[in-house]
Amino acid sequence: MSQLLLDVNGLTMRFGGLVAVNGVNLKVKNRQIVSVIGPNGAGKTTVFNCLSGFYIPTEGSVMLKNEQIAGLKDFHISRKGLVRTFQHVRLFQKMTVIENMLVAQHRHLNTNLISGLFKTPNYRRLERDAMNHAMHWLEEVDLLEFANREAGNLSYGQQRRLEIARCMVTQPELLMLDEPAAGLNPNETKELDELIIKLRDEHEISVLLIEHDMSLVMGISDHIYVIAQGTPLADGSPEEIKNNPDVIKAYLGEE
Amino acid sequence: MTTSKFYNAIFAAGITLILACLMIGVKLDTSGTQLAIKGASAAQWTWIGGGIALVFLSQLFSGQIDSLFKSIPKPNITTMLPEEKKMATLKPWLIAGLIVIMVIWPFMVSRGSVDLATLTLIYIMLGLGLNIVVGLAGLLDLGFVAFYAVGAYTYALLSEYFGLSFWVCLPISAGAAALFGFVLGFPVLRLRGDYLAIVTLGFGEIIRILLNNWTNVTGGPSGISGIAKPTLFGLEFTRKAKGGEDAMTFHEYFNLDYSSSYKVIFLYLIAVLLVIFVIYLINRLMRMPIGRAWEALREDEIACRSLGLNKTAIKLSAFTIGASTAGFAGAFFSARQGFISPESFIFIESAIILAIVVLGGMGSQVGIILAAIIMTILPELAREFSEYRMLLFGLLMVLMMRWRPEGLIPMKRPQLELKQ
Numbered sequence A: 001m002s003q004l005l006l007d008v009n010g011l012t013m014r015f016g017g018l019v020a021v022n023g024v025n026l027k028v029k030n031r032q033i034v035s036v037i038g039p040n041g042a043g044k045t046t047v048f049n050c051l052s053g054f055y056i057p058t059e060g061s062v063m064l065k066n067e068q069i070a071g072l073k074d075f076h077i078s079r080k081g082l083v084r085t086f087q088h089v090r091l092f093q094k095m096t097v098i099e100n101m102l103v104a105q106h107r108h109l110n111t112n113l114i115s116g117l118f119k120t121p122n123y124r125r126l127e128r129d130a131m132n133h134a135m136h137w138l139e140e141v142d143l144l145e146f147a148n149r150e151a152g153n154l155s156y157g158q159q160r161r162l163e164i165a166r167c168m169v170t171q172p173e174l175l176m177l178d179e180p181a182a183g184l185n186p187n188e189t190k191e192l193d194e195l196i197i198k199l200r201d202e203h204e205i206s207v208l209l210i211e212h213d214m215s216l217v218m219g220i221s222d223h224i225y226v227i228a229q230g231t232p233l234a235d236g237s238p239e240e241i242k243n244n245p246d247v248i249k250a251y252l253g254e255e
Numbered sequence B: 001m002t003t004s005k006f007y008n009a010i011f012a013a014g015i016t017l018i019l020a021c022l023m024i025g026v027k028l029d030t031s032g033t034q035l036a037i038k039g040a041s042a043a044q045w046t047w048i049g050g051g052i053a054l055v056f057l058s059q060l061f062s063g064q065i066d067s068l069f070k071s072i073p074k075p076n077i078t079t080m081l082p083e084e085k086k087m088a089t090l091k092p093w094l095i096a097g098l099i100v101i102m103v104i105w106p107f108m109v110s111r112g113s114v115d116l117a118t119l120t121l122i123y124i125m126l127g128l129g130l131n132i133v134v135g136l137a138g139l140l141d142l143g144f145v146a147f148y149a150v151g152a153y154t155y156a157l158l159s160e161y162f163g164l165s166f167w168v169c170l171p172i173s174a175g176a177a178a179l180f181g182f183v184l185g186f187p188v189l190r191l192r193g194d195y196l197a198i199v200t201l202g203f204g205e206i207i208r209i210l211l212n213n214w215t216n217v218t219g220g221p222s223g224i225s226g227i228a229k230p231t232l233f234g235l236e237f238t239r240k241a242k243g244g245e246d247a248m249t250f251h252e253y254f255n256l257d258y259s260s261s262y263k264v265i266f267l268y269l270i271a272v273l274l275v276i277f278v279i280y281l282i283n284r285l286m287r288m289p290i291g292r293a294w295e296a297l298r299e300d301e302i303a304c305r306s307l308g309l310n311k312t313a314i315k316l317s318a319f320t321i322g323a324s325t326a327g328f329a330g331a332f333f334s335a336r337q338g339f340i341s342p343e344s345f346i347f348i349e350s351a352i353i354l355a356i357v358v359l360g361g362m363g364s365q366v367g368i369i370l371a372a373i374i375m376t377i378l379p380e381l382a383r384e385f386s387e388y389r390m391l392l393f394g395l396l397m398v399l400m401m402r403w404r405p406e407g408l409i410p411m412k413r414p415q416l417e418l419k420q
C-alpha cells in the first residue's frame, strides 16, 4: 500500500486544438504541502479544474487514496475529501459568514425534510454540531466576531480566509488553494503562511498550492512542481527548484 | 445638457409615438360583417400627445429626475422597528394580534371586500411559492402559472369525476403540481438564466393549450363549472344540501337564516388558514439546510459544486416545492371560483406573480405579502382605468425600479445566535 494521498499520472487537457495541460504528474503524500508553480497561463488552474472535476481530463489518471476519480462529478469528488478554493474569491456574497460555513456542511446536515420541519431532537443536534464546528473554524481564521456579517462586506483578506475556513468545515483530506496570497498585504501573507502550516501540522491534512509569491512557496513547500506551457518542467525540493537552470530560464522568459 | 441626451429623448419620444399609434391610435372594429379601422377619439389623441411629451421630458431631464428620486426618503424598516431583542419578544404577540384581526375583520366589512381579500390571499400564496424559485434559488421561471393550473384542474377534475372533497384534494393537487415541477425540472434545470426563462414560458403555454384542446376531459375553452365548494366537516354552504340524504347545510345545522356571506367568509377563513400554513412551512424551509442551499446556489453555483452540493437536486427541490405551493393555491382557487377555464391561466398571471416577487424584494416574505396586497388592490381601486391596467402596471414597475431597486422590503439576513 502506498501512502500517497493523490497520485496524478499523465494528466492532459485539450481545448480543441489547444493543449492546456500536457502529461502532468503530481504526487501528494499525507501531511504534505505541495506547490505547483509556473508562469502565467502555464495551465495551473486547468490542472486544478481537472482534479476537482470541473473539467473532465482528456487523458490521464487521478488517484485519490488509490481510487480513480478522473471523470467523476465535481460534487462527488469534493465529498471524497478533495476540496478547493478559486483564483477569484467565490463566496456566497449576500449570505452571512456563518451561513457560508453552514452551507458548506450541507451534506453532513442534510437530514430529511420532515425532521427539519418538525425540529426533531436529531435535527437539532446536527444543527448544533454544525454550528459549533463552524464557529470553531471561524475562530481558527480569526473571523468569529464577523459571524453575522454579510460575506460580501468583509475585507479582501478576510474573504480569502473565510474561503479557506469554508473548505475546512467540509473536513477535507486534501485542500487545494489557487493563489491564496494574491492581493494580500505582507502581513496577511504571513498569517496565511502560518495558517497553511497549521493546517498541515495540527489538522493533519495535505495542501496542494498554486502560488506566484515565491518566498511563500519556497518557505512552506515540502515539494514543488514546475509547469511551463502545460508541460512539466521540473520537480523537487525548494532548494532544488531554486537552483534549477531550466526553471530560472522559464521564469525569466528566455528563448 | 448634452446633445446625446437630446437625441436620446427624441428617440424615446419617437418610439412612444409609434407604439401609441399602433396600440391606442387605431382599432379594428366590426361594422356589419366587415372589419373597419377606427381612429382614436380626439381626447385619446390628447392623452397620447401628453404621454409623448412626458416621455420626452423625462428622458431629457433624467439626471434631475434621478436625483429627485434619490432625495425621496426611503423609509428604513429596520430603524422603524424596535431593536432586535425587543422584537423577538414582541413578534409572537404581533403575529397573534394580526391573526385575530384577520379573523374578526371579515365580519365587519362588505362581501366584496372579503372576496377581494380572499383573492389577495391566493396571490400571496402564489408569490411565496414563486419566491422560492426566483427569489431564493435564483431560477427565473416565467411559466409558474402552469403549476397553478395543474393544481386547479386536479381538484376540478377529481371533484367532477370522482366526487372527492376539497380537503382530500388539497394535498393531492399540491402533489400533482409538485410532480409536474419535478418532471419538467429534470431536463430544464440544466439551462441557465434566459434559456430557463424561455423554456418555462413555453411550458406555461403548453399546459394552457393542452387544457384548451383536451376537450373531452377538461371541457376545453368552456372550462369546468359547478366545482364543489369546500365544506366545514361535511356541512355545506349552499341554500339546500346537495350531497345526498344525510347532508346538511351550515345554516341548518346552526339554526341560522341562510346568507350567502357565510360562504364568502368561510372561503376567506380557509384562505387565511392556508396562507398561514404556507408561510410557516416556507419560513421553516428557509431556515433549514435546504433553504440555505437554495440561496447559496443563487449566489454562486460553482462554489456550491466545489463544496459537495448537488446542484441538480437542490434546484429540483426548489422547483418542486415552489410548484407544489402553486398547486395548493390552484386547488383553492378552483374551489372558490366554482368555475375554471384556461382563460384563468394565461401568461399575464405568471407576469403578475413575478412582479409581486420582484416588487416585494426578492426573498423577503413580508415584502411579498405587501406587494401581493398592492398588486391586487390597486387594480380594483383604479377600476375606471381597467383598459390601461397594464400601462399603469408598467409605470409602477419603472418607478419602483428607480426608487427602490432592491424591492419594497429587501430580505434581511437571519442573525444566528452564537453560543459559546
Ligand SMILES: Nc1ncnc2c1ncn2[C@@H]1O[C@H](COP(=O)(O)OP(=O)(O)OP(=O)(O)O)[C@@H](O)[C@H]1O
Residues within 6 Å of the ligand: A015, A018, A020, A038, A039, A040, A041, A042, A043, A044, A045, A046, A047, A087
Ligand atoms: N475553458 C477553457 N477553454 C479554452 N481554453 C482554456 C480554458 N481554460 C483555460 N484555457 C487555456 O488554458 C491555458 C492555461 O490557463 P490556466 O488558467 O490554467 O493558466 P494558469 O497557469 O492558471 O495561469 P495564471 O497564473 O494566470 O492563473 C490558457 O492558455 C487558457 O487560455
Ligand SMILES: [Mg+2]
Residues within 6 Å of the ligand: A044, A045, A046, A087
Ligand atoms: Mg490560474
